[in-house]
Amino acid sequence: xxxxxxxxxxxxxxxxxxxxxxxxxxxxxxxxxxxxxxxxxxxxxxxxxxxxxxxxxxxxxxxxxxxxxxxxxxxxxxxxxxxxxxxxxxxxxxxxxxxxxxxxxxxxxxxxxxxxxxxxxxxxxxxxxxxxxxxxxxxxxxxxxxxxxxxxxxxxxxxxxxxxxxxxxxxxxxxxxxxxxxxxxxxxxxxxxxxxxxxxxxxxxxxxxxxxxxxxxxxxxxxxxxxxxxxxxxxxxxxxxxxxxxxxxxxxxxxxxxxxxxxxxxxxxxxxxxxxxxxxxxxxxxxxxxxxxxxxxxxxxxxxxxxxxxxxxxxxxxxxxxxxxxxxxxxxxxxxxxxxxxxxxxxxxxxxxxxxxxxxxxxxxxxxxxxxxxxxxxxxxxxxxxxxxxxxxxxxxxxxxxxxxxxxxxxxxxxxxxxxxxxxxxxxxxxxxxxxxxxxxxxxxxxxxxxxxxxxxxxxxxxxxxxxxxxxxxxxxxxxxxxxxxxxxxxxxxxxxxxxxxxxxxxxxxxxxxxxxxxxxxxxxxxxxxxxxxxxxxxxxxxxxxxxxxxxxxxxxxxxxxxxxxxxxxxxxxx
Numbered sequence: 001x002x003x004x005x006x007x008x009x010x011x012x013x014x015x016x017x018x019x020x021x022x023x024x025x026x027x028x029x030x031x032x033x034x035x036x037x038x039x040x041x042x043x044x045x046x047x048x049x050x051x052x053x054x055x056x057x058x059x060x061x062x063x064x065x066x067x068x069x070x071x072x073x074x075x076x077x078x079x080x081x082x083x084x085x086x087x088x089x090x091x092x093x094x095x096x097x098x099x100x101x102x103x104x105x106x107x108x109x110x111x112x113x114x115x116x117x118x119x120x121x122x123x124x125x126x127x128x129x130x131x132x133x134x135x136x137x138x139x140x141x142x143x144x145x146x147x148x149x150x151x152x153x154x155x156x157x158x159x160x161x162x163x164x165x166x167x168x169x170x171x172x173x174x175x176x177x178x179x180x181x182x183x184x185x186x187x188x189x190x191x192x193x194x195x196x197x198x199x200x201x202x203x204x205x206x207x208x209x210x211x212x213x214x215x216x217x218x219x220x221x222x223x224x225x226x227x228x229x230x231x232x233x234x235x236x237x238x239x240x241x242x243x244x245x246x247x248x249x250x251x252x253x254x255x256x257x258x259x260x261x262x263x264x265x266x267x268x269x270x271x272x273x274x275x276x277x278x279x280x281x282x283x284x285x286x287x288x289x290x291x292x293x294x295x296x297x298x299x300x301x302x303x304x305x306x307x308x309x310x311x312x313x314x315x316x317x318x319x320x321x322x323x324x325x326x327x328x329x330x331x332x333x334x335x336x337x338x339x340x341x342x343x344x345x346x347x348x349x350x351x352x353x354x355x356x357x358x359x360x361x362x363x364x365x366x367x368x369x370x371x372x373x374x375x376x377x378x379x380x381x382x383x384x385x386x387x388x389x390x391x392x393x394x395x396x397x398x399x400x401x402x403x404x405x406x407x408x409x410x411x412x413x414x415x416x417x418x419x420x421x422x423x424x425x426x427x428x429x430x431x432x433x434x435x436x437x438x439x440x441x442x443x444x445x446x447x448x449x450x451x452x453x454x455x456x457x458x459x460x461x462x463x464x465x466x467x468x469x470x471x472x473x474x475x476x477x478x479x480x481x482x483x484x485x486x487x488x489x490x491x492x493x494x495x496x497x498x499x500x501x502x503x504x505x506x507x508x509x510x511x512x513x514x515x516x517x518x519x520x521x522x523x524x525x526x527x528x529x530x531x532x533x534x535x536x537x538x539x540x541x542x543x544x545x546x547x548x549x550x551x552x553x554x555x556x557x558x559x560x561x562x563x564x565x566x567x568x569x570x571x572x573x574x575x
Contacts (some may be wrong), residue, residue: 014324024297025329028290033340035286036378038279040341043374046272049265051370055192057130058221058261061093063231065218065262066256069529071257074511075263076214079205082122084242085218085255091231095220096125097203100195105466107162107199108175114157118176118199125200126153128221129193134159136170136185144202151202156189158198176201177466181551194264212246214511219260231257239531250513250529281433286428287382290329294322316356326383334379338372455505456544463503475559486536499538507546509533516575530571 018025035327053059066073077085082097098121105118123144125131129140134156142338143149152174156165163169173180181201203216222231235255243249465485472478480499489498503509513526521527537553539545548569557564 011324012327013321014328017325018328021297025332028293029332029336031286031289031293032330032379032382034335035279035283036334036337036375037340037344039276039283039378040338040371040375041344042272042276043347044341044371045373046276047370049268049272050261053262054261055190059260061224061255062128062260063222063228064260065220065235066258066263067214068254068256069250069511070252074214074498074508075217076508077216077218078212078214079209079216080212080216080246081242081255082205082216083207083209084238084245085220088220088238089235091223091226091234092220093223094124094128095122095218096128097122097205097216097218098125099203099216105176105199108178114161114197117196118152118201119195119197120201120203122203122205126187128219129191131191131193132184132188134188135167136183137173138185139202144204146204146206148202148204150179150181151184151365152176153185153187153200154183155187155191155198159186168553178310179470210246212249220257222257228257228259228452236295248513248526250511250526252529278437283378283382284426285431290382294326323383330379330383332340333382334375338375338381351371417513453506454545460542479559482536496540497538499542500536501539502534505533505543528575530567 054062064075065077066075067077067081071488077097079097082095085092086095088095098119099484100119104115107114107116123139123141126138136153138153139151143151154162159165159169162174163172170183170185173182175181176199187200220231222228235257239254243251467478467481472481484499486498489495509531511529513522514531516527519527535553537555537557540547540552547566550566553564553566
């Protein structure tokens with residue numbers, strides 16, 4: 001009890017001492033708050049991206065499946081590949097496929113027309129991610145088969161906007177792309193899907209499909225007791241089985257399971273850690289600044305400290321007293337830093353939610369015990385870093401020299417000067433590291449800006465369209481619509497050229513195998529793989545992509561004519 005009472009006395013005295021020096025206290029607290037706030041903000045992102053559990057039941061058992069090749073890995077699968085993966089029920093308790101829905105669908109009925117985000121999902125999607133229902137049900141096995149009923153599950157937000165959460169809206173038909181769909185269920189508001197969506201439609205994958213178009217993501221839940229390594233060993237056997245069914249399948253391709261958390265983090269892990277190291281250096285500089293302030297303050301209080309030592313205060317008690325002041329500064333700096341860090345995160349999230357990795361669907365940047373523990377640990381470390389050395393130095397007493405006018409020029413003052421010199425040198429070194437790192441980042445950014453992407457994006461406008469309904473199930477109907485739209489755009493006064501494509505030049509394209517006619521196959525069934533992008537004749541003129549040899553596409557290159565292709569310089573050189 002005596003020790004506890006003594007500690008409270010130190011804290012009360014420290015508080016009174018800081019009150020007598022408001023300018024010093026404000027400067028120290030502000031400096032620490034900025035450093036701790038930056039660290040708290042970055043750690044909040046790291047926590048949301050790498051540590052916070054995903055909002056699904058038993059998320060550690062959910063894996064994302066990857067399509068791998070020697071050139072890398074991707075997330076897209078074809079329907080036949082998904083059908084094969086659903087057969088691996090010895091390692092997967094549940095599997096599901098889902099697409100990205102394109103730019104959206106137009107919903108008509110029950111209010112003004114609205115474009116909403118809709119994705120196609122297999123029946124197991126809702127069970128896999130544990131999607132809670134606010135009303136109704138999800139798809140049945142019959143509704144998820146080809147030719148099944150047109151049904152839809154909607155989000156709670158859409159239910160509120162279109163139906164004011166009216167329970168009688170279940171069973172009501174809505175028009176999506178001029179096709180009627182019946183609303184059969186509503187997902188609870190706490191469900192955070194990835195990709196985000198307002199509406200879910202049955203995938204209705206054909207079990208006999210032979211289409212190898214890759215446009216589906218596949219996720220699965222491991223059976224209890226099954227590890228990632230065991231699942232990947234089973235997937236190697238599945239790849240061999242797929243090659244037997246489809247001999248032209250890429251011989252170098254494979255399937256791989258990875259934790260869903262790892263997939264969600266993506267390429268953000270390394271940049272976040274680099275950013276964290278950067279703000280940690282900033283906090284170190286802030287602590288050095290506060291330590292210098294404490295040393296300077298200690299020089300001004302030397303007579304006071306000497307008097308206290310003269311009346312019986314031990315050096316241990318003096319050090320504890322000075323550390324109490326540092327503790328109060330650190331607590332105040334940590335509290336303001338925590339508030340500042342969260343304010344920065346929320347401001348950025350409100351301004352641009354997509355800029356925050358943790359604000360992506362499935363995770364949220366929030367204040368939890370990890371963030372609080374980190375901020376507390378950072379504050380305590382700050383006490384040790386900036387408080388201990390000044391406390392030890394300022395607690396040294398020389399009664400004779402302290403009472404003299406020139407006491408500051410004694411050996412004690414010399415030691416303080418040396419410590420200040422070390423702190424200044426530390427600050428300079430850390431600042432140089434930051435400047436070098438910033439210079440390298442700026443140089444890298446400038447180099448990326450100067451990299452020639454092979455296209456000229458100036459004065460190019462793009463837009464997406466979504467085609468649904470029986471009217472566009474025929475390829476010729478889609479071609480007529482696209483060409484008619486391009487003709488109308490070309491007639492606009494400000495338009496020089498217009499073209500259409502499945503994807504833009506900087507986006508992903510189809511991965512396809514090919515055979516060079518007249519060339520023997522040394523090994524395997526194909527000569528290689530290449531990214532394929534269907535485009536209209538004016539595509540190269542719109543993006544000003546130079547043609548090195550041969551000719552561009554023309555309007556005569558239709559489906560009725562012999563197939564033609566334009567290859568890249570890299571592919572021509574390799575093959």
